Amino acid sequence: MSDGANAEIGARRVHPGTIAIDFLRRAPQTVIGLPAIAGWSSGRGLGWILLAAAVVGAMTLFFTWLGWRRFTYTVAPNELVIERGVLSRSRRSIPLERIQDVSIERKPLARLFGLAEVRVETGGGESDEAVLDSVSVSEAERLRAALRGHNLEVDMFSVAEGNVHSPESAVAATIFHMSLGRVMLLGLFGFSLVWIAALFGLLQFFDQFLDLGWDQLRDWAQVAEDEVRARFSLAAALIVAGIALVLGVVSGVVRALLREYGFTLRAGTGRFRRTRGLLTRTEVVVAMRRIQLAMIQRGPLRGLFGWNALSFQTLGGSNDPSGRQAMAPLAREHEVARIVDAAGLPPFERLPLRRVAAGHVIRSLLLALPWPALAIGALALVTPLAWLGLLLLIPMAIAALLQRRFHRYALRHTSLQVMRGVIAQRDWIVPFENVQVVTLRASWLQRRLGIASVLVDTAGAGGGGAPDVVDINLPEARALATGLVERVG
Structure with missing residues (x-):
């Protein structure tokens, strides 16, 4: 590769380790096909089974090699060109000016082979525009520098593992770090029962390998239900x-x-660099000029103990469909303020x-109850016990009454600057120049x-909450909208 930022890189293939x-990755699919091979080879002996398995493995390896051989990428002065396909060839051209960000991701297998995956995002959709899987770590860093239009020698960030260094890497100072204890605390706040369902799904997948049928489980469940009914207690x-x-x-x-x-x-000159992950190590660089707004979140528990989560809405460079980049998943208020200041954004005050109008309370009650x-x-017509459900309306009414206080x-x-939310609170900082609509x-x-409500849109927003001001008196709403338009202009 030439050192010039716009010099062309000839057609290249990804690392040969990609074949392995x-x-x-395809091994599980091959293993699933082994029972069919065993059925075909029934009565022919173990030798035939091994031969058939070897043929399937060799064919899989051949087509994997052929796919690697036919995949090339070229960094031209003005575009990234990717060509792929064995029987049907495709050529994809991505103008460099459209590239919003380039991230480097290292999954467990890639780390085992010393490789990395390069993801190119243009901001034109929720998925990555191009993925180069896999290249060497040094090649990933050079690609990122070239695709961003920067010379490798003046890139202030080095690779996380230290394989590549740049003279200005010392400029990048660590402004936030999560210790192991804080990560585990974040997990405690992120209580979830989703993985329990995944566990039952896994058991169902391996049901054929276990001497345990679902009919037997249902019988056990019926017995357990009978026991519970017979011996139910508060302790149980x-x-x-x-x-x-x-x-959970x-x-x-x-x-x-x-x-x-x-x-x-x-934080370096004009950029943030974030690394995280245990098995899959990801490295994302966020250009400060692409930051559209800052959002500070507090959940019911973390907010009670003084913890915040900070994210930036960006033009690109995020796998989150909302386009947000997590900058501090669990941080104190002064840590959030330091990151916001480093991004060149004003502090949240x-x-x-x-407050919004008193009509906000009335509308919330009419919509919620x-x-x-x-x-x-309707249920009370069937069973009188349904009237106890009216007790559930009490917290809903309290939440509706509190919405105005926190909005x-x-x-x-x-x-x-906008704040909103009762249980899950959010604060937004939206620079005037980033307001689009x-x-x-x-x-x-x-x-x-x-x-009336004033809805505010910024570039790169794809959901997950917007800094809208809901339910303010109509004259004030008009004044707010006019003031925003004048400041944007």
Whole structure:
């Protein structure tokens, strides 16, 4: 590769180790096909079975090699060209000016072979525009530098494993790091029972290898149900709840360790570099000029103990469909403020924020309560115990009443700042220059209450919550929308 940022790289193939990685990835499919081979070879002896398995393995390896051989990539002065296909050839051209970001990911097999996966994102969709799997770590770093239009010698970031260094790597200072204890604490806050369902799915997959049928399990379940009905006690219920709690906590901790282990955020000239992951090690560089807004989140438990989560909405470079980049999954307020300041964003200030209109409470109650109340009333025609469900409406009513207290907004010197949410609270910092569209909207009910909402869109947003200001008096809504448009212009 030439050192020039725009010099062309001739057509290249990914690393030969990709053949071994792809072959190992396809191994489970080959193993699933072994019973069919055994059935075909029935009565022919063990030699035929081994021969058939060897033929299938050799064919898989050959086609894997052929796919590797026919896959090439070229970095031209103005585009990235990827050609692939054995029988049907395809040529994909990605203009370099469209590339928003390039990330490096190292999955367990790739790390075993000393390789990395390069993901190219253009911001034109929720998935990556191109994936080069796999190249050497040094080649991944050179590719990222070339695709971004930077010379490798002046790239301030080095590879996480230290295989590549640059003279200005010392400029990148660590501004946030999560210790093992903090990652595990994040897992405790991320209590989940999802993995329990995955465990039962795994048991069902391996059912044919276990001397255990679902009919037998159902019989055991019926026996257990009869025993529970015969000997039900509060202690038994607490034991079941305790087991579920432990499984949920363990699954949350494991998930956090796999995703956030070794989370480190470094800041250099105009960029952040984030590395994280236990088995799959990912490295993403976020250009500060592509940051559209900052969002600070507090869950019901983490907020109670003073913990926050910070993410940036960016133009690209995220596998999250919302386009957000996690910058600090579990951080104190001063740590969040340091990262926000490093990004060149104004600090979030709660004191100047003003509440939305009182009509927000009325609308929230009218939207939240009628349908559950009607459902409970319908069930009450069948069983009188359904009236106890009205107790569930009490927390819903309290949440609706509190929504106005936690929903505030203000136009600051350089940004729109919004806070919203009762149980899960969110704060937004939106620089005026990043506001793309301002919409003034009033539904039928809002018009009757004399209120309206101001919807704010930024580039790169794909969901996951927007910094909208909901239910403010109509004159104030018009003033807010006009003020945003004037500041954007």
